[in-house]
């Protein structure tokens with residue numbers, strides 16, 4: 001393959017630009033807008049975005065602390081009871097889910113067991129309101145949530161960015177008033193407040209649509225008093241921006257947002273914004289979900305990654321399934337007020353089953369069995385276990401294990417801190433590599449600490465174009481995800497894609513194509529054929545396969 005072609009593929013895969021840093025351009029929408037421009041705004045936007053935005057983090061930063069508002073679900077999902085699990089009052093615009101349910105019901109009368117095969121689009125929904133996170137405002141279009149190489153900045157508030165004048169125009173109805181507010185306040189309210197205001201704005205122009213919001217679960221009585229007080233204080237921020245509702249209604253709306261908002265995810269399933277999807281919010285949670293939510297821009301799609309049987313409840317995961325079961329349960333309980341009783345959570349209630357997310361690895365070469373780490377409360381000097389798979393008796397020195405884990409976490413945190421401080425990346429990498437070295441022979445491949453260290457290393461090495469190092473970590477991550485997740489989980493597909501593109505960058509075309517093919521197979525199920533990510537992988541594959549066959553023709 002020619003270097004030019006390879007560069008083009010790399011550009012496509014990495015959203016790379018040969019032009020160096022993109023200049024932010026200013027676009028002017030109309031005269032009124034132009035007139036309101038304040039020359040000093042640039043200097044006056046004071047709020048520093050937190051390193052990674054979430055519903056909670058922003059609020060902590062901007063206002064008061066409260067565990068409760070921390071309700072920005074990682075990927076929030078819904079499912080209620082079995083029949084599609086659409087609970088609740090029937091009046092809302094649930095046509096899509098209902099008709100899907102009917103389809104499920106009727107197809108189930110045709111086939112005895114199977115209802116819908118994997119990869120079906122169960123629900124597709126545009127947000128009632130959605131905003132880009134504070135620290136992503138200059139990276140993603142506030143209209144379509146795409147990440148183009150070039151963004152245009154709103155010339156009045158200088159905060160929101162758009163990929164085109166068309167996107168700015170289509171968002172203008174929502175942004176017009178908000179834009180003036182940002183200018184007047186001389187700071188940007190956090191994303192949670194911005195999305196709240198957008199909901200109120202939409203209500204003011206389309207009262208009927210608000211019924212879908214009112215239909216959402218509030219869990220009002222389950223919030224702690226201090227959380228309700230936090231909501232009351234947040235209401236003051238809202239009042240600075242838009243005509244508020246009555247005090248009680250404001251609190252209820254905060255409760256609803258806390259339990260029902262979604263993180264809008266980019267192609268790599270990383271949070272870039274907050275959105276409210278009134279139909280998808282009716283789906284309940286499971287840690288072994290049969291469906292998953294993905295996004296194309298801000299459009300949410302729920303697809304089933306497992307076949308769904310008649311009368312089976314549709315479920316999605318509200319939280320990161322890579323975190324250990326006890327932590328997951330605690331998080332679900334704190335944010336959503338329920339004790340998860342899914343089969344995964346129940347499986348690890350008993351000590352007999354070891355959760356790989358927090359486990360050590362078996363010391364026998366080639367054995368992938370997770371081993372329970374020492375319990376600090378038991379204060380044993382060593383733990384002696386018989387591996388249930390390889391049957392070897394293994395001894396771990398408790399103090400050694402604890403020290404190594406502690407040190408590896410410190411090294412990881414030190415490395416990440418160096419990155420935030422913008423210190424030399426090399427130094428950060430060396431801390432993370434030392435952390436990895438301590439963990440790799442001690443922790444199970446799917447241990448959450450090991451996974452997060454490797455994810456950071458892949459990102460850093462890719463940034464430095466150190467493809468071989470990024471590749472070695474990426475290949476290990478595929479194994480870790482395969483151990484944790486079901487076959488069609490999108491994280492496996494995305495990691496195969498990352499691995500494939502790294503191989504292409506290293507001119508290992510055949511192996512790269514194999515990984516891309518495996519990735520595509522999964523993405524077709526998890527994201528669907530029409531998703532922009534799936535299409536771009538299919539395009540690259542086609543191009544690569546054509547290239548390879550031409551080359552083979554030449555050499556045969």
Ligand SMILES: C[S@@+](CC[C@H](N)C(=O)[O-])C[C@H]1O[C@@H](n2cnc3c(N)ncnc32)[C@H](O)[C@@H]1O
Nearest residue numbers: 078080087217259260281282283284285336338
């Ligand atoms: C986004 S709503 C889901 C739809 C909700 N069941 C309804 O009827 O509107 C989230 C709330 O649903 C309930 N919920 C979701 N998943 C659950 C589960 N697996 N077990 C028990 N309750 C669950 C909890 O009350 C949670 O706060």
